[in-house]
Amino acid sequence: MKVNARKRGKYWQYYFEAAKIDGKRKRVIKGGFKTKKEALEAGTRAKAEYDISGQITKLPDISVHDFMCEWFEKKAKIQYKSATLRKYESIINNHINKDLGKFKLKSLTPIQLQDYINYKYLEEDYSKSHIAHLMSCLNLAFTYAILPCGYIKNNPMLYVKIPRKDQEETPKKIVSFQEIETILNYFSLKGLEEIKLVWEVG
Incomplete structure (x- = not known):
């Protein structure tokens, strides 16, 4: 054929x-x-x-908005406790449906979602924990969209990562004179007084 x-x-x-x-x-x-x-x-x-x-699967044209409402009512409310529900409800109403609601669920791609997460974290400057909750909500919902719903075939959130900010460098440790003195004494090195003098003058 x-x-x-x-x-x-x-x-x-x-x-x-x-x-x-x-x-x-x-x-x-x-x-x-x-x-x-x-x-x-x-x-x-x-x-x-x-x-x-042996068959051709036709994915439905459900919107992200309608699907997220369905997931919250049929899955989230049954599975999660009240505190988690309030958090997910806020994320859905204030972020997901507001930003992505008009798109077809089946049209979302990993690149599109990565760009979205990058924007929320780097441009709108939400905290890393807030972004993590947003990503968790999307990931759980999309998993439900695959099974049992059959709305999509793959979870595009599996490939999305939280981006790194420039200021997220390894923090530099400021070493005190007492710590330097301890190190020098440990190795029995000379020149401690000269170092102390320079340290105090500086």
Whole structure:
């Protein structure tokens, strides 16, 4: 079974042969692609899925907003305690649905979400713990979106990390004279008085 493409009006569609039913040939067909290349690429993915599972999964066009509300009502409220629920509810209302709510859930990518986390942490300057809670909320919700919902196939948050800020360098330790004296005495080194004099003058 080979994936083919053909043009219908302004758009392209892919098609390939499916299993016979009652001895009659069946085709899997989908259109709406702007180019032949897009149609063939989508058809190749669809055929690979069909060869493995015997069916083509059509992901729903649920928005991030509607899904997060569904996850909170059907999953979070059952699983988490009140303090955690209040935290997640605030994150959903003040961040996720406000910033990402208009997008289709299935359209979110790791790059898009990484850019979002980078912006919240580096530009809006939220604390690392706040960003960690935001990421945790998204990760838990997207896991639920895969199973049992079947809204997406993979969790894009698995590849997203909290970025590093420039000021997050290893803190420098200021060594006191007493600590230097202890070290020098331990190794029985000379010149302690000269070092002490320089230290006091400086």
